[in-house]
Amino acid sequence: MWAALRCVVMRDLTLAMRRRADVLTTLFFFVIVVSLFPLGVGPEMDTLRLMGPGVVWVAALLASMLSLGRLFSGDYIDGTLEHLVLAPQPLTVLVLGKIAAHWLVSGLPLVLIAPLLGLQYGLSTDALWVLVLSLILGTPVLSLIGAVGAALTLGLRGGGVLVSLLVLPLYIPVLIFGAGAVDAQVTGLGPQAHLSLLGAFLVPALVFAPWAAGWALRISLE
Amino acid sequence: MNWGSAGEFFAMGGYAFYVWGSFGVTALFLLVEVIMVVHRKRTIVQRLGRRMRMQAEVKQ
């Protein structure tokens, strides 16, 4: 089972490395969205410091949603997905591998670049650490929930817009506690409660989301 | 009894716009939903009936 998991992860990472432009597009989208907000609301540092965590988190939500289309569609078009569904290894594990690879390619870069964007909003060093920590805990949840949406909308016309309708409402708790953690750090309340709740979202999502996504894939491929 | 006259009833103690705006829109939307559902039922029955007759003719 571990071998199958590793195999899927390595395969997807290799494929992603061959098409680096796709990875960079998501990243640049994230950077551009975050950089647009000061142009819209004005450069007052006090306002920006208040908005910063929320803006970075909303942009992360949108960026991770944008990349969902790539999660299964390539394998769906070339028929690999049908083989994965028919494979003797449990589908849940294979799907988990695909989600993990997807997060490494599209979630992790967001986490790494976030402190740089936080600086644009005048966040303190402590707040930046909390931002990174909250994104590390939160973005996997986004990928996991998003995988179910991506599997449900597989191969549908207008699937990209549809997946946002399905998935964004479900992202709301992650957004609240992710941005809330940084807010709590800034206002001096301490981010522990928010971060542990994010962790509490991650564990059931890790268990149930790959299973639900596998089920959704079976429905979509039938 | 809360109201001295019909005018008082419709004025709703100065909240006429809000109260009748709520009740009116609710009544309107529920009515529209009923009409739409009944209309849908009728068109489906008509369409399927026509389809059935057409298939019967094709068979003959």
Place this chain on the structure above:
Amino acid sequence: MAVGQINWFKFSSPATFYPLAGKLIPYFTALAVVLTVVGLYLGFFVAPTDYKQGEGYRIIFIHVPAAWMSMLIYIVMAAYAGMGLVFNTRLSSLMASALAPTGALFTFLALWTGALWGKPMWGAWWVWDARLTSELILLFLYIGFMSLKAAIDDPRRAAPASGLLAIIGVINVPIIYKSVEWWNTLHQGATIKSSGTSMETTMLTAMLVMTFAMWMYTVAVVLTRVRCEILEAERDTEWVAAELSKSS
């Protein structure tokens, strides 16, 4: 138990459910009309004026029932969707999709009346209060369910896919509600109780009667809609042909 089992399977077949629903619809319609008349009478003529909110409070006689119905319908919809997924019964999937538009309508009405109630009471059309925000998210969930259903052409795929989505949604609703509530208390923006004062019995009665009226309305409309869905799904069967030649 044998009798119960037979009935269960008998009525879960579209062919028997279709005429049964047709017979039940007039009763539910009549109940809805009577309860609405009684509820409106209680709400407007029996329930006294609120000493704090004046006559404007009478909006709650539709706001609260609509909000309750919006949540109840989502839960019932998810339950039918779950039954459709587990037992693979066609009728439950059809019921789930017949419930969605009415549920979305009540969610919209709860938001609309909430805004009209909030303007005179809070001084704003929209307040980021935990309940209103959750209601808005519930509307998004309904819209997602209906769009997914509409986007898939093949009904054999549309039913289980939207069913799975409804179940994921119903698991998430409490989580979303709790997090919105927490977010709301942290930002201490609108900590307003919609009816902090103890409610008079007549007011509560009027609200409950209106809730039952909307419930009966929902049953009547949803049964009519599910009859449409049944006809479309089963149009090539013999019983539909018999049914059609009977009605024409």
